[in-house]
Amino acid sequence: MINIKNVPNKNFFSTFVFLILLSSCSSMNVTEESVYDGGIQTVEASVKDNISVNYETKAILANATVYFEFDSFKLSSKSIQTLRSAVTAMKENSSIKITISGHADERGTREYNLALGQRRAESVRDYLAVNGVNKSRVLVKSYGEERLIAEGSDESSHSKNRRAEIN
């Protein structure tokens, strides 16, 4: 006999499940079970950007955005043109620290795009490093496809989203 009279009608798991499988005759299933459904606790993330760099107002001098082809993290010649001025700004203002964030377009899987965004940001950091900007002045991170700047699903939107931003 199953007595569930005292099951509290509250928001937590009634943690018991009865599943009694009796075969009263060879061809019939007889079952009894109690509904199990869990309570859920909601939490809120306290968002703090605790690992971003301390910005110098001059850091704006190094601000730049470069763009990439689909599934690629290779710098184009146009991107290199853009990065040259960032290198100059970094060299002229030795106190500047920067964050490079890599991004992808909405196509493809989210985790692969997160990794791709990281590679794009690293391509930029590596270019800066080769040109004399110490890696310790650069924080690299990826947002994958989580921060699109163009919402459309056409190639012109996609190409704006496949980017690395220095700021």
Place this chain on the structure above:
Amino acid sequence: MKIFLSLLFFSQLIFSELVLEITKGSEDPYSIALIEFSGSKKITNEINSIINADLIRTGEFKIFRESQLLSTPTNEEDIKFEDFKLLGIDFIITGSLINEDKFNVSASYQVFNVQKETKIRTSKVFGIPNKLRQLAHYISDGIYEEISGLKGVASTKLLYVTENINDDKTIFKLVVADADGSNEQTLLKSSEPIISPSWSPDSKQVAYVSFETGIAKVFIQKIATGKREMVLENSSQISSPSWSPNGKFLSLTLYQDGNAEIYILNLKNQNLTRLTNHYAIDTESSWSPNGSKIMFTSGRSGSPQLYEINLRKFSSKPKRITFDGNYNAKGSYLSSGEGIVFVHRAEKNFQIALKYTNESFIRPLTNSKLDESPSISPNGNVIIYAVTEDGMSMLSGVTLSGAKFRLPARTGEVREPSWSGFLR
């Protein structure tokens, strides 16, 4: 032939619309007569419509409701099997509320085999008044199980991420809902993105990636208490968590080597074992059902493809397992171990595809422009995934026999579904 079925069902306080688009159900569906449950209409109306929707969603039934039947017996003695044989019906379902007071709502149901003219199942489900939907899902699962031989998934849960804009602020939520998309409850609310949610094998905890600290970090959260902790506190990005089938390990993508590499974390002693070592991207790991293999996405061939590592062999080399096209990613194993489901790029479209291990070709399961994040039901028969259309994303399901359904439309974006284990 396309059959569009839509039905409205009443859900506690709100009306939600479930659109079922059965493009190709099972080739040989079971014909069943679903006799309305007897008892107070206020309760049975809801139970009847939930059971009907649950069974339609499996794609394996042709359901006859009362208006299509020659007779509608409410108890065993009244059944005239001839009336059902004439309509080609295989099974009859009857049921009734057996107890209903302030604390209890219980129901019993029976399944009859028409050809054999016998009762093949009689069951009781004990529930509580504010969990009426669960009671109905239990009944649906019992019916499905009795007829198909597979465990039902109506009583399981989905985990997914929503994104909404309120007063110019973007709010991301990690949400748990019933397998039919109703009964949504929020696990985590954040102003920063949340991605890659997944269930622990016992379905009591979830792992996910949150950007709340400024970069991608993996967290584990207990569902019942909301207690959460960051996995591996270091300064680099961590992502793509996947639980081993025994719940003891978490595979992760770590960026500490300057590139995405897959590691296995022992959750008990925090030991890390590196699994991949390549200058290309390696990510999106997932475990085979018996825990002996890990599949992952790698860019080592020049485009994303799926690879597999045998964990039981010493220093085993990753073996490439997809060769069709230039984009195959985010794979997961069928619970039978007979194949894999993954995201495949066909021409310009991203689709969900299935490949059986003993076949050399892949089978596309979906055909819209941008389908992502497939997750397989615990009985291995249904795949839930995210569809993006006109900038909106929502959840859809497809069964291995090809039946498709869509979860209720809602405002904002819904993505990255992950199917729980069995809870019943």
